[in-house]
Amino acid sequence: MKKLLVTSILLVIALALAACVGSVVRLGGRSRPYRNVRRVRDLATIQGRLKTAAARSDRMALGTLGSVHYGIFKAPLWRVAVSPKGPAEKRLLLTGGVHGNEPAGAEAMLRFIERLADSPDRYPNFAFDIIPLVNPWGWAHDRRRNQQGRDINRDFASFDAPEARLIRDFVRDKRYDLVVDHHEHPGASGFYLYQIDCDDNALSRRVIAQQRERGYPIEQDVRMVVFKTRDGLMRIPGWALPLAKLARMLSMTNYLRMQGHSRVFLIETSTTQAWDDRLEMHQGALDVLLHATDVRARPRRVPAWHTGQARPGTPSSGGQPYRHLYRTHR
Numbered sequence: 517m518k519k520l521l522v523t524s525i526l527l528v529i530a531l532a533l534a535a536c537v538g539s540v541v542r543l544g545g546r547s548r549p550y551r552n553v554r555r556v557r558d559l560a561t562i563q564g565r566l567k568t569a570a571a572r573s574d575r576m577a578l579g580t581l582g583s584v585h586y587g588i589f590k591a592p593l594w595r596v597a598v599s600p601k602g603p604a605e606k607r608l609l610l611t612g613g614v615h616g617n618e619p620a621g622a623e624a625m626l627r628f629i630e631r632l633a634d635s636p637d638r639y640p641n642f643a644f645d646i647i648p649l650v651n652p653w654g655w656a657h658d659r660r661r662n663q664q665g666r667d668i669n670r671d672f673a674s675f676d677a678p679e680a681r682l683i684r685d686f687v688r689d690k691r692y693d694l695v696v697d698h699h700e701h702p703g704a705s706g707f708y709l710y711q712i713d714c715d716d717n718a719l720s721r722r723v724i725a726q727q728r729e730r731g732y733p734i735e736q737d738v739r740m741v742v743f744k745t746r747d748g749l750m751r752i753p754g755w756a757l758p759l760a761k762l763a764r765m766l767s768m769t770n771y772l773r774m775q776g777h778s779r780v781f782l783i784e785t786s787t788t789q790a791w792d793d794r795l796e797m798h799q800g801a802l803d804v805l806l807h808a809t810d811v812r813a814r815p816r817r818v819p820a821w822h823t824g825q826a827r828p829g830t831p832s833s834g835g836q837p838y839r840h841l842y843r844t845h846r
């Protein structure tokens with residue numbers, strides 16, 4: 517009873533805060549458009565890799581959701597559709613590059629596409645939609661936000677960003693069994709994942725256990741508004757989603773969960789880790805999530821086809837073992 521009372525009070529406070537934040541944001545809390553930012557990455561390389569991968573696989577088709585235009589900058593939001601070999605038993609949406617300064621998410625998606633092109637028999641019953649680069653301007657200029665200065669991942673209530681509108685229109689008539697969005701967190705010390713509006717922690721715990729077994733650090737202390745990681749898991753309860761919408765801070769994954777897509781996760785790696793390790797963290801986590809979604813897979817057996825072999829207890833970067841970084845959560 518006491519717990520219920522505390523929860524109710526917190527909920528009322530959160531509602532009031534959300535309303536306040538929402539009104540502040542709507543009254544002009546947006547950033548200004550970027551000016552004179554140097555381009556640091558070349559979109560042509562991504563296009564080339566996607567075309568090459570799609571040409572290798574008769575399951576793969578490369579298309580776009582549409583394009584974004586900012587002055588002379590024009591770029592598509594690429595979409596790789598991977599068809600199943602028979603009837604689709606599961607439908608999956610994989611995304612990366614929502615924040616342009618979190619490059620391992622987009623790179624993990626590209627490598628996943630390339631490996632799937634080389635392994636056409638993998639996941640034969642899955643239909644994938646893969647959007648490797650949701651924020652092409654941000655990626656090309658190494659900025660979190662789009663050219664307008666909008667954080668796409670806070671824009672799924674107001675849809676001011678063209679990228680968010682393209683995603684919204686694309687998913688309008690679709691239903692995914694699994695959604696995985698790949699991010700990075702510059703301030704984090706280790707791996708963690710968001711589990712959106714889901715009471716069952718078991719799958720998330722398997723993902724985290726695999727990362728730990730491979731010797732990667734697990735984040736213990738990241739906060740998101742009133743929520744906090746608990747041994748690598750950030751649980752976002754269902755009641756928080758309408759509040760985030762009210763506050764005009766709805767993320768893409770929150771929006772997708774509210775639209776009824778059944779299992780929605782967001783993976784975070786720390787940019788302080790070595791590049792190869794970050795990619796392996798993304799791919800390893802995705803492996804576990806995909807395997808758990810595969811109804812044909814035998815239980816408790818996780819393939820290591822993305823990453824080669826199971827990793828020893830220390831990362832490949834040649835640094836110190838990460839285990840000393842673990843902290844016990846109280």
Ligand SMILES: [Zn+2]
Pocket residue numbers: 614615618669699700
């Ligand atoms: Zn991010």
